Amino acid sequence: MSEEGADEGVVRRDRFSGGPARAFMSSLAADERIFAADVAVDRAHVVMLDERGIVESDVAAEILAALDAVESEGHAALPAGEDVHEAIETAVVERVGPDGGKMHTARSRNDEVATCIRHRLREDLLSAVEATLALRESLLAAAEAEVETVMPGYTHLQPAQPTTVAHYLLSYEAAVARDTARLLDAYDRTNQSPLGAAAFAGTPFDVDRERTAELLGFDGVLRNSMDASSARDFLIESVSALATHATTLSGLAEDVVIFANKGFVELSDDYSSTSSIMPQKVNPDTLELVRATAGDAASGLSGLLTTLKGLPRAYNRDLQRATPHAWETVDAVSEATAVVAGAVSSADWPAETLESAAGDGFSTATGVADALAMAGLPFRTAHEVVAAAAERADGTPDLATLDASADEVLDASLFEYVSRADVQRALDPVHSVESRDSPGGPAPAAVAAQLDEAGADVDADRTTLADRREALDSAAERLATEVEVRTRD
Secondary structure: OOHHHHHHHHHHOOOOOOOOOOHHOOOOOOHHHHHHHHHHHHHHHHHHHHHHOOOOOHHHHHHHHHHHHHHHHHHHHOOOOOOOHHHHHHHHHHHOOHHHHHHHHHHHHHHHHHHHHHHHHHHHHHHHHHHHHHHHHHHEEEHOOOOOOOEEEEOOOOEEEEEEEEHHHHHHHHHHHHHHHHHHHHHHHOOOEEOOOOOOOOOOOOOOHHHHHHHHHOOOOOOOOHHHHHEEEEEEHHHHHHHHHHHHHHHHHHHHHHHHHOOOEOOOHHHHEEEOOOOOOOOOOOHHHHHOOOOOOOHHHHHHHHHOOOOOOOOHHHHHHOOHHHHHHHHHHHHHHHHHHHHHHOOOOOOOHHHHHHHOOOOOHHHHHHHHHOOOOOOOOOHHHHHHHHHHHOOOOOOOHHHHHHHHHOOOHHHOOHHHHHHHHHOOOHHHHHHOOOOOOOOHHHHHHHHHHHHHHHHHHHHHHHHHHHHHHHHHHHHHHHHHHHOOO
């Protein structure tokens, strides 16, 4: 092929090959991300074509050897092209001659790119899952160390009830566990092969779609060829799962920023910075950036949905602009997850400061009302007694104030219902936490059960992740063996 022909590529040739629109249409630079995936997809397709007798074995061997050379030289060495798929094919034809074009038999760039995106995205999703597991392990380790560290709990950013640092951290571990599950679900629907669907209407060649799926480690094939080539809902599901996880991270980051302001948590210097002018400052900058990542992820999801919402079947070039939203989102969210894991594992929770603040704002009020309700008083009436005491007092009411409020509401002494000792215990934040031992509660025994269950769930998810990776590794080995057999000589 002439130099001019190489520049034009194997698809456009003399037609549609010039003008400023060519650069606008090109995705070659951005396609570096799927370069390795494309080479793998090409190899699997050529092996299948050989096995089915669609392409001669000697030609298949030449193509596979050329693909080895293309892979070795890397994306940067590819000739000019509209995208990585055309550029790789052009590079193969340059090495093999016209027979190199047989690599494209029985497929289109439509099913090819759909396969490459899924092939790469599944790896990114597994990396994102790995990051969530590391975060969950950090949260569990920190929680295990703080089972008895009492802290204030909030609703509406107002003191509400005492809890523990462990209980608080486990609330986020539970949320991240659901994020892990959503990412694994997205992986399973991503890991289906479109290859063999061609442009959208299938092919007259006797292809074996299940074989290419097996060689590439896909769990199965998408049954409808039009759906296979055009569908990008797997991108929406993946980016949605990532955006949901980023929202979880943002909530945790916001809490830590607020807690740092109150002196309730001390971040490691590795996850903080100081001011350029105020040397005393220790700013939770990394968590602020994590908080912002949720906006980036939401933007990615919005951009993806907006790009896809009005597309007719089957293939439209708009899809070229859809995929970058997924790449940018998975990279940003995975990085933010790792940062949060590090911040959590290295943070210090000052027990005395937290316990001192745990009773602020009469946060044990519900405990007093519960004690009255346990003594037989209707809870709504008990609530009224404690509310009246809260109005009388500046902060946590003493026993005399509580008794006066009971007399006002019940026309009887508080201590006709509960002992002074029981009220004193109910007013104590530590006892309040210890008393809340219902499943899922903050009492040490309840937290211990949560830690055990969460740890078992992490172990199960790690096994699932290992199984997914092992399946991909096994498929890669099978494909490598098939290629080696054909190129050995």
